[in-house]
Amino acid sequence: MNGLKTFPLGGVHPDDCKFTSQKSIVSIPIPERVYIPVSQSLGAPSVPIVNKGDKVKTGQLIAKGEAFISSNIHSSVTGEVEKIEDWIDTSGYKRKTIIIKTEPDVWEEGIDLSSEIKREITLSKEEIIQRIKDKGIVGLGGATFPTHVKVSIPQGKKAEYLIINGVECEPYLTSDHRLMLEKGEEILIGTQILMKAIDVDQAIIGIEANKPDAIEHLSKLAEKYKGIKVQGLKLKYPQGAEKQLIKALVNREVPSGKLPIEVGCVVQNVGTAFAVYEAVQKNKPLINRVVTLSGNNIEGGNFMVRIGTPIQKLIDFCGAKLENIDKIINGGPMMGKALVSTEVPVTKGTSGILLFSAEVSSRMKVYNCVRCGKCVSACPMGLEPIVLEKAAEVGNWDLAEKYHVLDCIECGSCHYTCPAGRPLLDMIRLGKNKVNQIIRSRVK
């Protein structure tokens, strides 16, 4: 446990509240209906290839990612496609969703459902990348970037390190922690597969110090695997952000506006490593994921949930009562988004569902900025949130761009630390959105 590393610039220390870290992953029953949105990853929405009334099996391809940055989507249940219509997503806006009425599980042929661990990697580099693409694997840390794009190293670039992100710096969330404890072996094999795909011989698994059992467990297992090292990290938010993690582990800085491959790194979440293991070794598409249900005053737990399960079903299964709940958050408390309805389904990017009562969830009253500069010192990207907020407030998008609004990773450290309760991140997100629009219109 000695020699813990961390990133130097900014960051905050929220209470980690990992109440559910000792609760094993439990599979929840399949609901009567699943709602599978066709847009579950960054990039273009997938194109449905099934029609109303079609019978689908568990693991069958139902929507194809046709654009470069897009991913395949598979049916998470067996049943009949009831309709393909607009259904609300986390924002309350309606998006195209495939609604399937479930029947008893029948799996698509060729999927290995045994629990036996398959260690030997037989596929070649190209086959691995193709398999990852076919099975619809996306980054499970929350950003849902299609993994096959990430592991396809652009020409002229060379990866040196594979970094596996087991940091889970968001308070409350424990899904990655449980996965590391229960599927450690699989994660390491997934790591080896990814190492082969991007052609590197060194991998570092970064884990924060509040998960000593995971560090110990994976370190012990990693002795058997060549080139994989487990590194403990000091507790600091947002250590799980790609750029901060690279800085902490290999002390390299990703230049502004560039991707980690620029400094020879590829970062993948532990959940993604596990999904890659399942896709490559077991031929299983990404149809379920671990979701933490937690919050204040509730029991909570970690659940293996089929994609498309309405959040209400998860809450019911856990036995949580919604009477005193004021806010339901999809994701972690720092970066997650409050939900407008519990009809919203679990998607590939749902890492946790948090239920909070009013006394902890309410935002504080907004006062005038006192120019204390706390947001500036908290920003892990070295930005000036105070300037960006003002720029967005008055609509000065040129200024926002000049002050690198696009480098903001939306970690929320500025808002967390602001003594005046100013909605810094809200306005910066608006600025990012507008500046992105302006830049896109310039290209045309």
Next chain:
Amino acid sequence: MSIIIYSLLALGCVALLFATVIFFVDKKFKVVEDPRIDKVQEILPGANCGGCGYPGCRGFAEAIVKTGDFSALFCPVGGNEVAKKAAVIMGVEVKEKAPRIAVVRCNGSYQNAPQKARYEGASSCAFAHMLFAGESGCPYGCLGCGDCVSSCTFDAIFMNPETGLPVVIEDKCTSCGACVKACPRGIIELRNKGPKGKRIFVSCINKEKGAVARKNCAVACIGCGKCVKVCPHEAITLSDNLAYIDYEKCKLCRKCVSECPTGAILEINFPPRKTDVKNTNEVEA
């Protein structure tokens, strides 16, 4: 004494020299500006609101003098009066334009469209629009953060705390269109003010299917098309489950208002109808 005389002489010579230089430079580089620009600018309201589409009143005055054509140029704040005065200066004829007013096309008040969620983020419609569908769940409706209020340079809009909707003050609205641009959802439209301020419009821009729209809001346009059928002037069109009344064609007969099953069509500044019984008779006839 002599030192004073010498210095006065020396300075006087220098002053004379520079005066001559300035005189010739002024002659050589003189910018000839149409004197009418100043005259036109003088009669403009001077609010610099940008409602005409030019950067401030000076820009507008320059544009008028340069083109001399009033068909595309109109100062919404000054209205016809200013247009007439400017036309006199320019020596051209000008057609009168119907006065317009900003109209809020959403009636999703707290009563009509109950809140299903509570928003407590930054008080900016632009951000709220980016973030989520709205407290009532209607993805087209007013978000109530008041971007239109802060955009108005004439203090003509305020938020009604009882309904959560913006209210346009008729006397103050100059139809400059700043709020139209500020609203991220395009709810506010500039429409003809109508005789004595009488106007009829569909107070909804929801394009969802009827049942879906109705679920979130009691006064949503459900796209049933009854108003289209009843309108004797063909002023109403229906597209994407949404009716739209063309204010140029509308003759303010109010038939559509009583026909609308959800009450999405609003009539403003009309005297109250005599009795309900007579009303239904009228519709049947």
